[in-house]
Amino acid sequence: MLHNRGITGGQMAPRILIRASSAIDARGETAPASLLVEGGEIIEIGTPQQVGDVPDARIVDATDAVVLPGLVNAHCHLDLSGPGPVPFTGSFASWLDEVLHLRGDATPESMAAAVGRGIELSLAGGTAFVGDIAGVPRTTQLEVLRSSPLGGTCFPEFFGLGTRQQAAIEEMDSILAEHGGGDRDVLLGLSPHATYSCGPRAISHAVDRGVPVAIHVSESLEEARFLADGSGAFREKIERLGAWNEGVEIPGTHPVDYILDLLGDRPALLVHLNYVEPRHLDLLADANVTVAYCPRASDYFGHPSDGHHAYQAMIDHGIPVALGTDSLLCLDTPDRISVLDEMRHLHRRDGTEVSTLMTMATHHAARGLGLDPSLVDFSPGATGGVIAVGGVPEGGRFVDALHLDEPPRWLVPPVSS
Numbered sequence: 001m002l003h004n005r006g007i008t009g010g011q012m013a014p015r016i017l018i019r020a021s022s023a024i025d026a027r028g029e030t031a032p033a034s035l036l037v038e039g040g041e042i043i044e045i046g047t048p049q050q051v052g053d054v055p056d057a058r059i060v061d062a063t064d065a066v067v068l069p070g071l072v073n074a075h076c077h078l079d080l081s082g083p084g085p086v087p088f089t090g091s092f093a094s095w096l097d098e099v100l101h102l103r104g105d106a107t108p109e110s111m112a113a114a115v116g117r118g119i120e121l122s123l124a125g126g127t128a129f130v131g132d133i134a135g136v137p138r139t140t141q142l143e144v145l146r147s148s149p150l151g152g153t154c155f156p157e158f159f160g161l162g163t164r165q166q167a168a169i170e171e172m173d174s175i176l177a178e179h180g181g182g183d184r185d186v187l188l189g190l191s192p193h194a195t196y197s198c199g200p201r202a203i204s205h206a207v208d209r210g211v212p213v214a215i216h217v218s219e220s221l222e223e224a225r226f227l228a229d230g231s232g233a234f235r236e237k238i239e240r241l242g243a244w245n246e247g248v249e250i251p252g253t254h255p256v257d258y259i260l261d262l263l264g265d266r267p268a269l270l271v272h273l274n275y276v277e278p279r280h281l282d283l284l285a286d287a288n289v290t291v292a293y294c295p296r297a298s299d300y301f302g303h304p305s306d307g308h309h310a311y312q313a314m315i316d317h318g319i320p321v322a323l324g325t326d327s328l329l330c331l332d333t334p335d336r337i338s339v340l341d342e343m344r345h346l347h348r349r350d351g352t353e354v355s356t357l358m359t360m361a362t363h364h365a366a367r368g369l370g371l372d373p374s375l376v377d378f379s380p381g382a383t384g385g386v387i388a389v390g391g392v393p394e395g396g397r398f399v400d401a402l403h404l405d406e407p408p409r410w411l412v413p414p415v416s417s
């Protein structure tokens with residue numbers, strides 16, 4: 001037992017002993033559970049018999065709850081938390097028009113307010129770390145995120161096809177020079193927006209920078225059509241936005257083949273992958289990628305059209321799949337932004353195993369964001385916080401909490417600032 005750790009500067013940090021119906025992380029579930037935490041560090045976890053009494057610890061009674069590490073939302077757009085839900089009318093291209101229009105009206109002040117609301121809703125959902133996409137003006141979101149309790153990676157977003165790639169590349173370099181590096185709780189990554197909105201040179205430039213990179217890939221069939229022959233709704237949209245130019249290259253391949261060819265063995269977080277073919281599974285497993293699946297957002301847009309996202313087959317092939325929420329615009333929980341609700345959604349829809357769900361919401365997501373996975377499990381050492389999901393029956397386990405709608409509460413809050 002390690003009950004004498006945590007003495008810093010001659011002062012004993014407050015220690016708490018959490019008693020819970022069960023404790024679960026990506027490594028397994030303990031029920032009933034005792035969790036000893038001191039000064040934001042996990043000291044010990046086990047059954048009450050294993051951990052024993054800790055005379056100087058404050059007891060936190062969570063015996064009506066399951067405790068989890070603070071969660072990781074691998075893909076969100078916190079800067080779209082200002083407006084309410086945007087009804088989906090059946091066309092992704094016109095929905096996106098509406099979202100771009102909302103963004104176009106934003107001032108730095110309204111953007112900061114929207115991100116602030118997104119952070120509040122994320123914390124209300126038990127989120128400790130986010131992979132947040134930041135549209136223009138980009139640095140406002142980064143600053144707001146860096147002054148919040150959330151950790152994670154901020155991905156400034158870039159568009160640029162054909163002759164416009166050079167401008168995107170210069171913008172990427174300038175934001176990295178000004179805001180990157182250092183030992184930060186919020187890392188600075190890059191997001192070339194998508195395969196159809198950012199050219200190959202710009203995508204390659206981003207992944208060559210050695211920072212976390214997130215790209216929307218194979219989200220819709222309209223994307224596949226545009227990459228195949230340059231036609232369809234996205235071609236019209238790109239022309240309408242004035243982004244088409246004579247330098248645009250049409251790869252003539254499937255979005256997944258296109259991006260994997262571009263990446264080689266360089267790492268990236270591929271967002272959505274709603275449309276993959278069986279032959280892609282081995283290719284994805286051999287690549288250095290993490291997939292971010294946003295179940296409620298995909299369902300909201302009717303992706304994939306047959307209703308069967310390949311996330312389970314991906315996991316069976318050894319591909320790390322993380323969970324994301326995408327934006328608040330697509331969610332059915334106006335009071336929180338949480339991958340806990342994505343876990344509930346998958347468990348109810350597909351009967352997905354709790355161990356798979358926990359790994360998706362913690363270890364896999366941390367990998368995709370370039371974070372240390374041990375921050376989001378109960379192994380001894382630094383932690384991104386501890387949450388409790390209450391309302392479970394006596395002797396309840398996490399699987400019981402997946403059938404409830406109870407929001408999580410923080411027992412040990414995340415500490416980055």
Ligand SMILES: [Zn+2]
Pocket residue numbers: 075076077133216271326327
């Ligand atoms: Zn997105």
